[in-house]
Structures are given as structure tokens and as C-alpha cells.
Amino acid sequence: MDKKSPIKITLTERDESVTITQWVYQTLRNAVMYGEILPGRVLTIRELAGILDVSPMPVREALRQLAAENALEIQGNRRVMVPKMTAMKFNELCEARIAIESHAAARALPYIDNDRLEQLRSLDSLIDQAQEEDNLSQISILNQNFHRSLYTANPHQVTLPLIESLWLQLGPFMRMATSELEEHYLVDRHNEAMSAIERRDAYALQMAIAADIREGIAFAGTPEMLHTFIENSGH
Amino acid sequence: MDKKSPIKITLTERDESVTITQWVYQTLRNAVMYGEILPGRVLTIRELAGILDVSPMPVREALRQLAAENALEIQGNRRVMVPKMTAMKFNELCEARIAIESHAAARALPYIDNDRLEQLRSLDSLIDQAQEEDNLSQISILNQNFHRSLYTANPHQVTLPLIESLWLQLGPFMRMATSELEEHYLVDRHNEAMSAIERRDAYALQMAIAADIREGIAFAGTPEMLHTFIENSGH
DNA sequence: CTTTATTCTTTGTGATCACAAAAGCATGTA
DNA sequence: TACATGCTTTTGTGATCACAAAGAATAAAG
Numbered sequence: 001m002d003k004k005s006p007i008k009i010t011l012t013e014r015d016e017s018v019t020i021t022q023w024v025y026q027t028l029r030n031a032v033m034y035g036e037i038l039p040g041r042v043l044t045i046r047e048l049a050g051i052l053d054v055s056p057m058p059v060r061e062a063l064r065q066l067a068a069e070n071a072l073e074i075q076g077n078r079r080v081m082v083p084k085m086t087a088m089k090f091n092e093l094c095e096a097r098i099a100i101e102s103h104a105a106a107r108a109l110p111y112i113d114n115d116r117l118e119q120l121r122s123l124d125s126l127i128d129q130a131q132e133e134d135n136l137s138q139i140s141i142l143n144q145n146f147h148r149s150l151y152t153a154n155p156h157q158v159t160l161p162l163i164e165s166l167w168l169q170l171g172p173f174m175r176m177a178t179s180e181l182e183e184h185y186l187v188d189r190h191n192e193a194m195s196a197i198e199r200r201d202a203y204a205l206q207m208a209i210a211a212d213i214r215e216g217i218a219f220a221g222t223p224e225m226l227h228t229f230i231e232n233s234g235h
Numbered sequence: 236m237d238k239k240s241p242i243k244i245t246l247t248e249r250d251e252s253v254t255i256t257q258w259v260y261q262t263l264r265n266a267v268m269y270g271e272i273l274p275g276r277v278l279t280i281r282e283l284a285g286i287l288d289v290s291p292m293p294v295r296e297a298l299r300q301l302a303a304e305n306a307l308e309i310q311g312n313r314r315v316m317v318p319k320m321t322a323m324k325f326n327e328l329c330e331a332r333i334a335i336e337s338h339a340a341a342r343a344l345p346y347i348d349n350d351r352l353e354q355l356r357s358l359d360s361l362i363d364q365a366q367e368e369d370n371l372s373q374i375s376i377l378n379q380n381f382h383r384s385l386y387t388a389n390p391h392q393v394t395l396p397l398i399e400s401l402w403l404q405l406g407p408f409m410r411m412a413t414s415e416l417e418e419h420y421l422v423d424r425h426n427e428a429m430s431a432i433e434r435r436d437a438y439a440l441q442m443a444i445a446a447d448i449r450e451g452i453a454f455a456g457t458p459e460m461l462h463t464f465i466e467n468s469g470h
Numbered sequence: 471c472t473t474t475a476t477t478c479t480t481t482g483t484g485a486t487c488a489c490a491a492a493a494g495c496a497t498g499t500a
Numbered sequence: 501t502a503c504a505t506g507c508t509t510t511t512g513t514g515a516t517c518a519c520a521a522a523g524a525a526t527a528a529a530g
Contacts, residue, residue: 044481055515061299068303070396078482088391096394103334156323159331161305162397279511290485313512
């Protein structure tokens with residue numbers, strides 16, 4: 001029955017107020033994000049429908065949406081798979097993150113009021129706390145929240161969906177990166193960012209965000225780590 | 236029957252080799268791109284299915300895909316509409332274009348070989364030609380092709396889908412912009428870009444691309460033009 | 471043993487239907 | 501006039517089915 005790797009997807013309780021399609025979408029999105037599905041794995045509608053115990057219809061819609069967000073790849077022969085990663089593509093994704101996110105940060109800066117600043121401070125200290133506790137997955141989540149909170153300060157925000165698409169494509173590697181974070185995190189870039197925000201220094205903020213991204217993914221960029229990853233991608 | 240504006244969508248012959256969903260997707264995408272559907276207009280699956288003379292199913296899928304690409308907006312109450320434009324949002328979209336596209340151009344530069352260079356030159360001269368003939372819609376299309384051809388030189392390209400999403404959101408305004416292009420196009424930025432490419436000067440290329448985008452949309456950014464646009468958006 | 475041809479199975483696509491939620495609409499009340 | 505209330509219609513969601521194309525497996529031929 002299950003030719004390929006059996007696919008173990010973390011299932012969460014479905015909130016009644018949410019449509020089945022939305023639930024399937026979130027479930028699959030998390031599965032991709034957390035690397036639960038190997039790159040290169042071919043996904044079939046009926047198989048996923050069986051695993052998630054829903055009809056094929058919501059799966060169809062969720063897959064199409066994820067494909068549109070570049071989280072999944074539609075092969076010429078109308079088949080869907082998790083895209084494979086390469087060292088070069090990984091590099092491009094990181095550089096794209098830096099370009100877009102530092103831009104988004106600078107564009108958000110004028111809109112940061114006291115409430116937002118307080119929220120960012122709170123997230124910052126939560127990250128420090130999680131870092132002391134070595135709670136790696138928590139760090140990863142809080143870090144994303146920090147970035148998101150920063151960018152969404154801009155009420156005319158248009159880049160966040162693009163940024164989220166990049167996060168989704170980097171997926172498991174963003175987590176991988178944080179797994180060795182402590183050793184290399186010599187400078188707390190978030191504190192730098194906070195200070196730049198308080199001084200209303202757009203350029204310094206961009207530098208801090210760029211450094212934060214670059215340092216957070218530096219190791220994943222090292223040959224060893226990438227190699228293990230690309231190997232899994234290969235087949 | 237038709238409560239709102241009747242929706243006049245340009246229909247093209249459907250190629251047999253293409254799925255109905257893909258054809259519907261392209262048709263609706265063009266309709267949004269060319270401003271055939273007013274912003275704020277609520278779209279219903281069945282209405283579109285009737286207009287396009289297909290079953291509701293392909294329309295459902297196409298709508299979801301376009302929504303994922305930020306071409307359409309899903310309101311809280313599971314309804315789909317063409318997003319309204321505001322002056323601020325328009326500005327954000329333009330600035331985002333500049334940030335991402337100049338980045339994409341710089342990243343593509345090392346990969347531009349002679350074939351690509353020749354292709355760009357050819358497009359450049361076609362644009363000059365269309366400009367002499369005042370063929371505005373042709374200019375708009377060729378201009379997009381020029382940008383696309385430049386960015387896709389990079390074989391590890393990851394930003395093009397994001398850029399296309401921005402183009403889609405700017406949609407009709409990119410055309411609007413070109414309608415007064417001739418008067419303001421004092422400097423041919425494409426020639427500047429070509430020259431930068433030949434000199435392998437990444438910084439100059441970025442500046443040329445940024446200027447090209449900024450000048451191409453400058454008038455749309457003027458109060459008058461935006462006002463007429465936002466008025467239509469308003470209701 | 472390898473390669474080609476044929477059958478059988480799997481899978482995406484698209485159509486149709488049932489249902490519940492949302493929207494529209496008319497009527498009634500302050 | 502403005503706002504609430506009950507009814508009707510519209511609409512998105514999700515399930516099921518038929519079908520053609522793609523894949524996999526088996527058989528036949530070199």
C-alpha cells in the first residue's frame with residue numbers, strides 16, 4: 001500500500017468553527033514546515049485524504065493553495081511533491097529573505113508605536129528566556145513571531161505574504177539552524193534591532209535584521225549540514 | 236440577475252491540451268491584470284462558472300489559487316473579491332517592487348550569458364520600436380518580458396513568483412502608468428540597464444532597474460490619477 | 471537477460487448533489 | 501426614520517461518481 005516513506009503527519013484537534021479545507025491546509029503546511037514530509041516525496045490526494053480521514057475534496061484545495069505559495073511543487077505531469085533543496089537554492093532563499101525582510105523592517109519603522117514596542121520587548125525577553133532554557137523549537141517560533149510583529153506594524157503591509165512564502169520554502173532548515181544557535185549567537189541581534197527601533201535608525205535596523213537572518217542560517221549554510229539535508233532531498 | 240457591474244471578461248479559445256482549471260485560472264488572472272473586474276466587486280463561483288460556461292469546480296480551484304497569490308482577497312465571510320487599492324498600499328507595492336526586483340537583477344547578473352544578452356537586446360529594441368509606434372499595451376507586455384527575461388537568467392531563481400504576485404496586485408495600474416509613458420520617458424532606463432549588464436556593474440544595474448520601475452509608475456502615483464483609480468475602488 | 475507491447479491499476483480532473491451558513495428581503499416594532 | 505425579526509434565496513463547502521490519462525505490472529519477443 002505505502003510504497004514510499006509512510007508519512008507521519010502530526011494531527012491536531014480540528015476546531016469546529018474552521019472549515020475542513022482550512023484545517024487540512026494548516027496541517028499540511030505545518031508538516032512541510034517541520035520537515036515531516038521528505039523533499040521529493042510524491043503526494044497523492046487520496047493517500048493524504050486517507051491519512052487525514054477526510055474526503056479528497058479539501059485535500060485538493062489545500063494542495064493547490066500550498067503549491068501557489070511555493071510550498072509544494074506541481075510537476076509537469078500534474079503530480080505534487082515537496083520541492084527538493086539544493087545548496088544554491090538555499091543560498092538564494094536566504095539572500096531573498098535578507099533583501100525583503102530588511103526592506104519590510106525599514107518600511108515598518110515609522111509605524112511602530114509604544115504598544116508595538118512593548119510587544120516587541122516582551123517577545124525579545126521571551127526569546128532570551130527560551131535561550132537560557134535551551135528550548136530550541138520555542139526559540140524558532142518566538143523568533144518568527146518577533147519578525148512578524150515587526151513587519152506587521154506597517155498597516156499597509158504587502159510583503160508579509162511573500163516573506164511567509166520564503167519561510168515556508170526554507171521550512172525545516174530554519175529549525176535546523178536554531179539547533180546550534182546558542183554556540184554561535186555571540187551577539188544578540190534582537191537587542192540591536194530594538195535599540196535601532198528606539199533610535200528610529202532605519203539603516204541600523206536593516207543591518208540588525210540582515211545580521212540576524214544571516215547568523216541564524218549560517219551553519220545550515222555550512223557544507224556538512226547542507227549536505228545531510230540535500231542527501232535526504234536526493235531520493 | 237446581475238446585481239453589480241455585469242463583468243465583461245475577455246474569453247480566449249481554450250487549448251485542448253490544457254486543463255479547464257488552468258484555462259479558467261489564466262482567464263481570470265488576465266481579467267484581474269487588465270482591470271476588467273472592478274476592485275471591490277464580489278465574485279461568486281456560480282456566477283463566474285456561468286460566464287465562462289464551465290462547471291463550478293474549476294472556478295473554485297482557480298479562485299483559491301488566485302487568492303493564494305494575493306490577486307484576490309478572501310473576506311472573513313468566505314467571500315472572494317478583487318482587493319481595493321489605496322494610495323498607501325500602492326506606494327508600498329511600488330517600493331516592494333523596487334526592493335525585490337533590483338535584488339533579483341543583481342542576483343541574475345552573474346548568470347547572464349551571450350544568448351541571454353542577445354535576447355535582452357532584442358526585447359530592448361522591440362520596446363523602442365513599440366514606443367515609436369505608440370503601441371502602449373505592447374510596451375507594457377514587452378516591458379514585463381524584459382524584466383522577466385532578466386531575472387530568469389538566474390537558474391536558482393526564487394523571487395520571480397513573488398515578483399509576479401506584486402505585478403498581479405498592481406495589475407491595471409501598470410498599464411495605466413504606461414499610457415502617459417512617452418512624455419515622461421526622458422531617459423531610456425533599459426539602455427542604461429543593458430550597459431550596466433555589459434559592464435557587469437551590479438550596482439548600476441540595480442539603479443537602472445529601480446529608476447525604470449519608479450519612472451514607470453510615477454504618474455500613477457500622482458494624486459489625480461490615483462484618485463480616479465481609488466474612486467472606482469471605493470464602490 | 472534485456473527490451474518492447476499490452477493489460478491492469480492508480481490518480482487527477484471535472485460534474486453533480488446535499489446541506490448548512492450567509493445574505494437579501496420583507497414585515498413589524500419603537 | 502431607524503432598527504430588529506422571521507422568511508426565502510443564494511452561495512460556499514464537502515462528498516460521491518464517472519472518466520481519461522498516467523503508471524505500474526505483466527507478458528511477449530529479441
